[in-house]
Amino acid sequence: xxxxxxxxxxxxxxxxxxxxxxxxxxxxxxxxxxxxxxxxxxxxxxxxxxxxxxxxxxxxxxxxxxxxxxxxxxxxxxxxxxxxxxxxxxxxxxxxxxxxxxxxxxxxxxxxxxxxxxxxxxxxxxxxxxxxxxxxxxxxxxxxxxxxxxxxxxxxxxxxxxxxxxxxxxxxxxxxxxxxxxxxxxxxxxxxxxxxxxxxxxxxxxxxxxxxxxxxxxxxxxxxxxxxxxxxxxxxxxxxxxxxxxxxxxxxxxxxxxxxxxxxxxxxxxxxxxxxxxxxxxxxxxxxxxxxxxxxxxxxxxxxxxxxxxxxxxxxxxxxxxxxxxxxxxxxxxxxxxxx
Amino acid sequence: xxxxxxxxxxxxxxxxxxxxxxxxxxxxxxxxxxxxxxxxxxxxxxxxxxxxxxxxxxxxxxxxxxxxxxxxxxxxxxxxxxxxxxxxxxxxxxxxxxxxxxxxxxxxxxxxxxxxxxxxxxxxxxxxxxxxxxxxxxxxxxxxxxxxxxxxxxxxxxxxxxxxxxxxxxxxxxxxxxxxxxxxxxxxxxxxxxxxxxxxxxxxxxxxxxxxxxxxxxxxxxxxxxxxxxxxxxxxxxxxxxxxxxxxxxxxxxxxxxxxxxxxxxxxxxxxxxxxxxxxxxxxxxxxxxxxxx
Numbered sequence: 021x022x023x024x025x026x027x028x029x030x031x032x033x034x035x036x037x038x039x040x041x042x043x044x045x046x047x048x049x050x051x052x053x054x055x056x057x058x059x060x061x062x063x064x065x066x067x068x069x070x071x072x073x074x075x076x077x078x079x080x081x082x083x084x085x086x087x088x089x090x091x092x093x094x095x096x097x098x099x100x101x102x103x104x105x106x107x108x109x110x111x112x113x114x115x116x117x118x119x120x121x122x123x124x125x126x127x128x129x130x131x132x133x134x135x136x137x138x139x140x141x142x143x144x145x146x147x148x149x150x151x152x153x154x155x156x157x158x159x160x161x162x163x164x165x166x167x168x169x170x171x172x173x174x175x176x177x178x179x180x181x182x183x184x185x186x187x188x189x190x191x192x193x194x195x196x197x198x199x200x201x202x203x204x205x206x207x208x209x210x211x212x213x214x215x216x217x218x219x220x221x222x223x224x225x226x227x228x229x230x231x232x233x234x235x236x237x238x239x240x241x242x243x244x245x246x247x248x249x250x251x252x253x254x255x256x257x258x259x260x261x262x263x264x265x266x267x268x269x270x271x272x273x274x275x276x277x278x279x280x281x282x283x284x285x286x287x288x289x290x291x292x293x294x295x296x297x298x299x300x301x302x303x304x305x306x307x308x309x310x311x312x313x314x315x316x317x318x319x320x321x322x323x324x325x326x327x328x329x330x331x332x333x334x335x336x337x338x339x340x341x342x343x344x345x346x347x348x349x350x351x352x353x354x355x356x357x358x359x360x
Numbered sequence: 361x362x363x364x365x366x367x368x369x370x371x372x373x374x375x376x377x378x379x380x381x382x383x384x385x386x387x388x389x390x391x392x393x394x395x396x397x398x399x400x401x402x403x404x405x406x407x408x409x410x411x412x413x414x415x416x417x418x419x420x421x422x423x424x425x426x427x428x429x430x431x432x433x434x435x436x437x438x439x440x441x442x443x444x445x446x447x448x449x450x451x452x453x454x455x456x457x458x459x460x461x462x463x464x465x466x467x468x469x470x471x472x473x474x475x476x477x478x479x480x481x482x483x484x485x486x487x488x489x490x491x492x493x494x495x496x497x498x499x500x501x502x503x504x505x506x507x508x509x510x511x512x513x514x515x516x517x518x519x520x521x522x523x524x525x526x527x528x529x530x531x532x533x534x535x536x537x538x539x540x541x542x543x544x545x546x547x548x549x550x551x552x553x554x555x556x557x558x559x560x561x562x563x564x565x566x567x568x569x570x571x572x573x574x575x576x577x578x579x580x581x582x583x584x585x586x587x588x589x590x591x592x593x594x595x596x597x598x599x600x601x602x603x604x605x606x607x608x609x610x611x612x613x614x615x616x617x618x619x620x621x622x623x624x625x626x627x628x629x630x631x632x633x634x635x636x637x638x639x640x641x642x643x644x645x646x647x648x649x650x651x652x653x654x
Contacts (some may be wrong), residue, residue: 306452
């Protein structure tokens with residue numbers, strides 16, 4: 021192991037998720053001690069909680085506490101802190117995802133449901149467009165549409181591929197094939213999301229599940245798209261969350277992550293730092309009576325890896341065609357990867 | 361009692377009467393390095409503001425820069441006016457604006473033997489330190505019994521006081537905490553309920569006694585939420601009485617209340633020179649217009 025560690029630059033590593041050899045651009049010798057050696061030593065690793073150092077075992081609990089405290093005012097605070105820009109980011113996120121009807125989406129750390137609501141509305145809009153352009157004639161009743169198909173009685177290729185998924189294919193049922201599951205570790209956030217869904221009238225289209233991003237309660241190869249918006253920086257072991265994402269995606273599935281990232285432009289960066297550290301905790305105190313949670317928020321943003329490093333982590337989990345898009349000069353970034 | 365046509369409100373400017381104005385760190389804007397230094401206890405390179413930095417001085421202390429204090433003042437004042445149930449915002453406003461007034465109060469406490477005792481022993485008033493059951497067993501008319509009756513009548517508890525966060529001096533943090541905790545005792549001594557009318561009256565009394573800007577602001581802007589009839593009562597009866605009481609009473613921060621619960625309330629009020637509440641004529645619809653014109 022020591023010999024391997026001294027080799028730098030391009031080394032083939034067996035990706036722990038996909039069992040595929042990936043070429044890692046990271047310098048192996050720079051890596052901090054790996055999981056295996058620590059398990060042998062039996063020592064408790066420490067990790068960051070904002071700018072604090074705490075034990076890894078405590079981090080999940082502390083993050084849980086933060087989100088229980090902020091859940092009731094979460095959406096108001098998002099609007100106040102970002103001056104409404106987070107809505108534009110999430111709209112852009114959905115444009116990048118551009119899901120087709122029939123997509124099964126898993127929205128992890130989806131808490132109050134912003135991404136899921138946008139997904140449902142997007143699919144509805146897409147279906148309306150499709151209905152307008154194609155006249156809504158196709159596949160109303162599978163028994164009647166065999167004019168172009170074979171007359172031997174055997175199902176056509178299309179029937180074979182889609183019949184299991186689509187059932188009897190009436191118009192109203194088509195949009196039920198597009199599923200979205202919202203998974204979050206914190207029940208309070210899910211409760212807030214359910215209330216919002218009720219107000220918007222979307223409660224029937226959504227499924228709410230409590231679960232840890234590091235150990236998802238879903239089977240392998242079960243979703244077509246996995247999204248995580250502003251959640252992955254709160255996870256204790258980001259690599260585990262990425263591996264879980266790889267596991268639950270079907271081959272060809274897409275991983276899409278929206279997260280705060282590093283601003284490279286020094287002028288914008290200094291304004292952003294000033295705003296983050298001076299104004300945001302004050303807003304937290306005034307609006308939500310909670311200074312410490314919003315201090316944690318801005319500190320955890322600084323602790324998250326930058327765009328390139330995070331893209332590398334996604335590659336190491338086995339995803340391919342990993343790209344990222346900066347939003348607002350790097351304040352946020354959308355990372356995308358495919359399981360192919 | 362004749363209504364006054366003009367209210368004379370001398371407002372003491374605490375900053376000019378404080379004995380020693382210690383210059384606190386002129387840290388306008390904190391940087392990210394400062395925050396990391398609190399948590400990591402390590403230097404993150406040489407920061408130009410290193411010598412002005414104050415780490416957290418007590419539990420719950422949140423070090424803030426001048427800019428943040430200004431933002432907090434504006435924000436908490438706005439929220440306190442619009443949502444009077446946000447008591448924590450009034451507390452924050454008191455902390456961000458009260459530094460010099462608190463120094464003056466501390467000087468007054470240091471000049472008095474009982475005040476010095478309070479500063480050294482640092483007693484707290486909450487359900488853990490004050491035995492409410494014992495107070496309930498006291499005879500009627502005693503200070504402790506009246507206090508518990510008042511708590512029950514108004515459905516409040518001494519535990520609902522927010523901890524101090526934004527005062528950058530450990531002793532002054534205790535002074536303002538003490539002020540917050542004896543606020544309910546002021547209500548009992550003055551005989552005022554916790555509705556907006558009573559709160560404005562007590563705030564005016566405290567503004568005169570302590571010189572805290574938050575009390576003055578509360579007394580001036582609080583009545584904006586009241587009806588005109590209540591404002592009439594305030595202007596003509598309660599406020600003048602509160603001001604008179606504030607000036608005539610001894611410095612109430614220098615009283616060790618925990619040791620005086622057994623005393624009869626009226627005697628205590630006489631000792632502290634607090635006059636009895638004003639007699640406000642009942643403004644029924646028949647005499648309202650007559651009284652209002654006076």
